[in-house]
Amino acid sequence: MAEQHESSQGIPVGISACLMGEQVRYNGGHKRSRYCLEVLAERFRFEPFCPELEAGLGVPREPIRLVGALGEPPRVQGTVDPSLDVTDALAEVSRAFIEGHRHLRGFILMKGSPSCGLERVKVYHHNGMPSHSDAGAFVRELRRHFPELPLEEEARMNDAVLRENFITRVYAFDDWKRHVEAHPGYHALLQFHSRQKYLLMAHHVETYRELGRYLAESSKRPLDEVLAHYRQRFMAALARPATRKTHTNALMHVFGYLKEALDGETRQDLLASIEEYRLGHVALAVPVRLLNHYLKRHGSDYIREQTYLDPHPYELGLRNAI
Structure with a gap:
């Protein structure tokens, strides 16, 4: 049944660009995922996206982090220069991506990223001390404007239950897109x-x-x-x-x-x-x-x-x- 639901080109799934091996991280590196590229790529047609790059941050670049008090939406600022504030730019490119990618059936994210982290991303006080945790800026926009899209962190897919759950959701959403939407x-x-x-x-x-x-x-x-x-x-x-x-x-x-x-x-x-x-x-x-x-x-x-x-x-x- 699942096989019958796949397109010949693969199911369209978004992915953090660094997981594809693209050298877009702040230090010029990547986080290439063997599981995504060697296993899932046979079934999924990956569409990579790096919100930080799209927001105008170069490679290499000053690292950014989430800053704010508990209970308020965190800002996204430079770790060295707090005047580097890309909160609005990240929100803008994230919303533009979402509007242009309603065809996606899921998105695989980079763990711990201030933009792409699914959960437990550190949020810091303005004084530089850790405060609490939240989702990355891009993920918050996905949840706000595309809440039904299946999301998972690449690292969490080491857990067999979470891996099976995410891929089940991708195929179910594909069924919805093809036969209902x-x-x-x-x-x-x-x-x-x-x-x-x-x-x-x-x-x-x-x-x-x-x-x-x-x-x-x-x-x-x-x-x-x-x-x-x-x-x-x-x-x-x-x-x-x-x-x-x-x-x-x-x-x-x-x-x-x-x-x-x-x-x-x-x-x-x-x-x-x-x-x-x-x-x-x-x-x-x-x-x-x-x-x-x-x-x-x-x-x-x-x-x-x-x-x-x-x-x-x-x-x-x-x-x-x-």
């Missing part, structure tokens, strides 16, 4: 929800129920309002990484579509694999592979079309590690 209508939205049901359930069952109720009444509301509400709630739910407990719940619901068609021994084998996954003895790929095997023979079109069973390319092996 490109052909907006109530029918397209209902079809999207139908195939994404168990993926949504695995991430946040409350939102799964909420959106089901919402869609039951959606035809009474303006289409633009319905699409905006659904997109926001759906992507926010997927941003919550699924757990063994929530995956187990989704697996049991999928199993329910098979149990009448299978003999007792096969049912017990499937249930045992789900229980072994719940207990942490095997990876998620094990029960999913078994379910897919029997669904090909006995499943309805509805259950076989669930993106939960195949949310991203199998070759990435993402479910072998969670």
Whole structure:
């Protein structure tokens, strides 16, 4: 399923330019990511961006940092010369980038950067002492003006759960862009929800129920309002990484579509694999592979079309590690 959702050119994903090996950092260096360039580049069409370079800062350049008090939007100033203030310039180039890149399905960011850091970027008092932490200036603009866009730091993708979660969100957003946003209508939205049901359930069952109720009444509301509400709630739910407990719940619901068609021994084998996954003895790929095997023979079109069973390319092996 995930394979069918990819374009021949790859899914468009933004990335901090330094992660592509571009020498755009303040010291003239880069932070080339082997995982992005050697693995994900086979599936994603990366579009690099360095907000600091676009804001007029040269290479090499004086380092910048976030400065401000807790509770106020931090300024972005030079670490040596505080009169170097690029807050407004960064905001301007960030907004321009966003307006020109609504086609993106995600963005991979550089950890700790005052512009691109996703979280825990140090904010300093005006006296130079550390104060608290925040997101980078570019990330704050992304969250303000493109909140549904999946974001992740390259370094955090060393965590198997966060890696799988981010790539799942990219493929789900790609599905939305291709099949709902490109052909907006109530029918397209209902079809999207139908195939994404168990993926949504695995991430946040409350939102799964909420959106089901919402869609039951959606035809009474303006289409633009319905699409905006659904997109926001759906992507926010997927941003919550699924757990063994929530995956187990989704697996049991999928199993329910098979149990009448299978003999007792096969049912017990499937249930045992789900229980072994719940207990942490095997990876998620094990029960999913078994379910897919029997669904090909006995499943309805509805259950076989669930993106939960195949949310991203199998070759990435993402479910072998969670």
